Amino acid sequence: MRRTTEIAATAIFSAMAVAITMAKLTVPYPLLPYLKFDVSEIPVTVALFLLGPLSGLSSTIIYWLVLTLRAGDILGPAMKFAAVASMMIGFTLGVLLSRRAGGGFKLSMVVGLLLGALTRVLVMSLLNLLILTIIAPYYLEFAKPLLASIGLPVETNLGAIIWVLVLTAIYNLLHTLLAVLPAYLIAEAALRRIPGLLGGGWPQK
Numbered sequence: 001m002r003r004t005t006e007i008a009a010t011a012i013f014s015a016m017a018v019a020i021t022m023a024k025l026t027v028p029y030p031l032l033p034y035l036k037f038d039v040s041e042i043p044v045t046v047a048l049f050l051l052g053p054l055s056g057l058s059s060t061i062i063y064w065l066v067l068t069l070r071a072g073d074i075l076g077p078a079m080k081f082a083a084v085a086s087m088m089i090g091f092t093l094g095v096l097l098s099r100r101a102g103g104g105f106k107l108s109m110v111v112g113l114l115l116g117a118l119t120r121v122l123v124m125s126l127l128n129l130l131i132l133t134i135i136a137p138y139y140l141e142f143a144k145p146l147l148a149s150i151g152l153p154v155e156t157n158l159g160a161i162i163w164v165l166v167l168t169a170i171y172n173l174l175h176t177l178l179a180v181l182p183a184y185l186i187a188e189a190a191l192r193r194i195p196g197l198l199g200g201g202w203p204q205k
Contacts, residue, residue, distance in 0.1 A: 014066070017059070034146075039178070075131075084179070089119060091116030125169055140164070
């Protein structure tokens with residue numbers, strides 16, 4: 001019975017993420033406007049907190065597949081999947097390592113957040129480097145005017161790539177906070193009202 005409930009809840013969180021994406025509730029990242037902050041990552045991160053890592057990643061996979069089929073685009077949804085999945089994996093490893101070392105609840109959450117952000121930044125930096133140099137180097141020509149518009153040097157491709165990677169790293173750091181902090185507060189509030197809800201996830205003191 002619990003397993004069935006978890007599967008159903010995982011599907012619901014995925015559907016919520018897709019619905020939010022379709023509603024286009026996004027805010028452009030001022031430094032690189034083609035990057036957008038969106039709240040669609042919050043539901044799948046709530047799944048991580050309430051149900052655990054497996055359900056969190058499963059929600060993210062379903063979310064990615066639906067976006068790919070709907071958009072008819074591979075790269076965009078794949079990058080979103082890589083960002084969210086790497087964040088979840090880093091967060092989970094951080095929590096597990098902290099607890100193994102005897103860390104308390106709050107410390108485990110902080111370590112999870114830091115490692116989740118670091119993992120996301122590193123993975124996305126590598127993927128963006130591959131895109132700008134091998135997969136789709138023409139994106140760099142699109143990014144150069146944006147960099148120039150905020151006063152950054154773009155005389156060489158190398159310089160432009162470095163600035164894109166730096167600004168994208170900042171974006172991914174901020175987006176980790178945008179996904180994790182609200183999701184944690186939502187999950188904690190839900191578990192406070194209904195202890196053991198959906199099996200109970202990370203937010204347990």
